[in-house]
Amino acid sequence: MLLRARKRVAAVVAMGIDRALEVASMFDDAAQALDVDMAGLLAELQPMSTPLDQYAALIAKIRAAQQAVRYAAPTEVWTGLLLVDTSPLKTSLGARADHMVEALLNQLLSKSVEAYQHICARCEAISNEVMAVAQDTPGVLGIKEKLGSGEAEVEQLKGMANAAKDRDMFRLAYRHAESLDQSFAQLAFDAQNWPRDMLLVFSTAWEKVEAEYTHFQGALKRKRETLRKELKEVAVLVEAYKDVVDASELVGELAKELEPYASLWQVVSEYALRSEDWLYGNMQGLNPEEVEELTGEWYKRMQRLAKSMQLAEHRRLAEESRVKLEGFxxxxxxISAVCNPGMRGRHWDALSKV
Incomplete structure (x- = not known):
């Protein structure tokens, strides 16, 4: 009888264990669906270009597993020997699902914060660059170049702001708590407004840069006229010394000694002004043959003066001018190609985009 009782008890226990294992197996599919390496998954989703549809599919899969856990088995299951309470397992798996969804939504939040901070920083930097005051004609041309590249970049930033807004709406649809954070809301507001504000910045900057260009062109013209007067005065002095050669051998020698200095000053001064006009001024009406002839003549004179001037500093100045002319x-x-009469409007449009 005792042996029979032991066998019966063993059979009941075995049946209870089998039933308990059977209850646990009811949660296998959901548990496997939630058994995900979240660090690896988040790293895979990290690129800004990851579509929201991919996040939506993952969250739907997680929520489906969470729902399956809820209805996989009753909260209490009688195994024939034991009363199994499944609520701790359900709670644990449900919390795991919530944590996974929260991690995905937090990653979207981080992407939006990164995008908004970048938009604000770049728009502020571009604004400062294009609104800077130019100091000369090359400075004006530099700001014009920044205006062109800045307008193109702001168009890209608009796309970035729209993508961040889509991410925010996605999170809001899942009632993500961080969507209501005040500091984040202010950052998002600033970033969404910056690209629109840049329209006024660019408009103002273009007006400013055109006014500066006109100002520097006028200043350059006045400098050129002043130089021409001074050159004429020097030429008169040199000729005056030459005219009195017969009157005195000493004066003749003085005029001869003065000529290299006058020549050096003339080339250095005239090149400084004319080269700026040739490079940054109006190309219409510019004669490339005249430019080539003048620079060739100046180059030969500087080459000669770099060897013949008496003082080292004068020879150095002549040599530096020769090097500049060689580069020019x-x-x-x-210059010859740009001044070609065959240039048409479409050619200038193509050049402006280079």
């Missing part, structure tokens, strides 16, 4: 001569083919 490399640009002559470009």
């Amino acid at each position: 001569k490399a640009l002559l083919p470009i």
